[in-house]
Amino acid sequence: MPTDPGARRAEGAAVPALALRGVSKRYGATTALEGIDLEIAEGEIMGLLGHNGAGKTTLMSLVAGLLRPDTGKIEIHGVPTDRDPRRARRDLGLAPQELGVYPPLTVRQNLRFCAELAGLRGQRARVRAEEVAEPFGLTALLDRRVSGLSGGEQRRVHTAMALLHRPKLVLLDEPTAGVDVETRARLIAYVKELADDGTAVCYSTHYLPEVEALEASVAVLDHGRLIARGTLPELVRSHADSAVELTFHGGVPPLHLPWPVTHDEDGVLRVHVEQPQLATADVLAALGESARLLVNMRVVQPSLESAFLRLTGSGAPDRRPPASPAPSPVPSPAPSAPRTAAPAPGAPANTAPARGARAIGGPDEPPGEDDHGPLARDLEAEQHG
Numbered sequence: 338m339p340t341d342p343g344a345r346r347a348e349g350a351a352v353p354a355l356a357l358r359g360v361s362k363r364y365g366a367t368t369a370l371e372g373i374d375l376e377i378a379e380g381e382i383m384g385l386l387g388h389n390g391a392g393k394t395t396l397m398s399l400v401a402g403l404l405r406p407d408t409g410k411i412e413i414h415g416v417p418t419d420r421d422p423r424r425a426r427r428d429l430g431l432a433p434q435e436l437g438v439y440p441p442l443t444v445r446q447n448l449r450f451c452a453e454l455a456g457l458r459g460q461r462a463r464v465r466a467e468e469v470a471e472p473f474g475l476t477a478l479l480d481r482r483v484s485g486l487s488g489g490e491q492r493r494v495h496t497a498m499a500l501l502h503r504p505k506l507v508l509l510d511e512p513t514a515g516v517d518v519e520t521r522a523r524l525i526a527y528v529k530e531l532a533d534d535g536t537a538v539c540y541s542t543h544y545l546p547e548v549e550a551l552e553a554s555v556a557v558l559d560h561g562r563l564i565a566r567g568t569l570p571e572l573v574r575s576h577a578d579s580a581v582e583l584t585f586h587g588g589v590p591p592l593h594l595p596w597p598v599t600h601d602e603d604g605v606l607r608v609h610v611e612q613p614q615l616a617t618a619d620v621l622a623a624l625g626e627s628a629r630l631l632v633n634m635r636v637v638q639p640s641l642e643s644a645f646l647r648l649t650g651s652g653a654p655d656r657r658p659p660a661s662p663a664p665s666p667v668p669s670p671a672p673s674a675p676r677t678a679a680p681a682p683g684a685p686a687n688t689a690p691a692r693g694a695r696a697i698g699g700p701d702e703p704p705g706e707d708d709h710g711p712l713a714r715d716l717e718a719e720q721h722g
């Protein structure tokens with residue numbers, strides 16, 4: 338990569354910070370990634386979304402050189418990683434999903450050690466360690482041993498360690514797993530600053546509001562395939578659901594509504610309308626006598642969450658608090674139909690399940706395998722001795 342800014346401009350801003358072309362990766366019989374074509378521009382934050390096992394960590398590990406793709410090419414700032422791996426990854430910082438801190442060392446020593454590994458020496462390494470500590474709220478912890486820090490504090494150290502050498506491509510794999518609200522807000526602000534300075538950031542998370550706060554573009558992986566890529570407004574516009582949700586006393590009564598409807602497994606009826614805030618009066622009027630059985634009515638605005646759920650075809654995003662036990666199933670007057678299918682006027686409501694339609698994980702994965710990911714296992718091990 339050229340170090341002279343003039344040379345970089347001459348090469349053209351069109352060279353992406355990261356490009357994957359037809360990248361596939363298998364682990365034995367498991368296809369972790371399949372034909373991924375993806376680019377991240379300089380200064381872009383890309384939220385990498387997908388359920389557990391979708392392939393996010395595998396993608397980052399391939400980019401960082403921890404794994405080799407079975408097929409396809411990866412280029413970092415235009416440099417193919419197979420041709421010149423050291424040069425390609427010189428300006429790359431990875432904070433993996435699995436914690437990689439040195440517990441017997443202090444925070445300062447961890448940071449300095451990483452700074453030195455990245456080629457910074459003496460005063461520069463010292464100063465840089467303190468600079469990076471600040472946005473992560475680590476300044477007061479610099480001389481504490483990492484073994485004595487909480488899980489969230491350790492993750493802050495771990496993420497800061499990836500940024501010491503001011504990498505121009507940063508891969509953050511679930512950097513906010515287990516951290517508190519304030520740290521999350523600080524991290525988000527810092528990542529935005531990095532992007533404003535031209536750093537490209539690949540940021541995986543299960544917390545969709547973070548992607549909105551980052552004003553990131555979005556890539557959605559599903560069972561190893563890239564199923565959506567675009568800006569937030571594009572994804573929401575193209576894929577998000579908007580609806581009026583209705584809950585009735587004693588279950589959903591027989592209804593004849595002129596809009597597509599779906600039931601979720603909690604017995605909530607979703608009436609799919611555009612501009613739901615404007616449609617509530619019409620929906621209420623269409624309920625007729627059944628309106629008296631209504632116990633709750635909720636407007637569902639199009640959002641990234643509903644776009645994600647629709648794209649991945651499943652109900653609950655991973656790592657949500659456990660749902661309350663489902664009530665008895667809603668009677669199914671008609672066979673299941675696609676949730677977007679409009680019933681003929683006067684026909685009974687469709688009953689395609691909107692939630693829990695597909696289990697997390699692919700059909701070829703044994704149940705329970707790697708349900709929690711390495712991070713959860715690490716934190717659990719730390720917490721329980």
Ligand SMILES: Nc1ncnc2c1ncn2[C@@H]1O[C@H](COP(=O)(O)OP(=O)(O)OP(=O)(O)O)[C@@H](O)[C@H]1O
Pocket residue numbers: 364365367368369387388389390391392393394395396434702706707708709710
């Ligand atoms: N070392 C491995 N050996 C065998 N299979 C693996 C290995 N690592 C990952 N896998 C499988 O590859 C697929 C992708 O896993 P990956 O860790 O990339 O998913 P992820 O999107 O990061 O998930 P999570 O949200 O749980 O972190 C999964 O099916 C997983 O079980």
Ligand SMILES: [Mg+2]
Pocket residue numbers: 393394395434510710
């Ligand atoms: Mg992962």
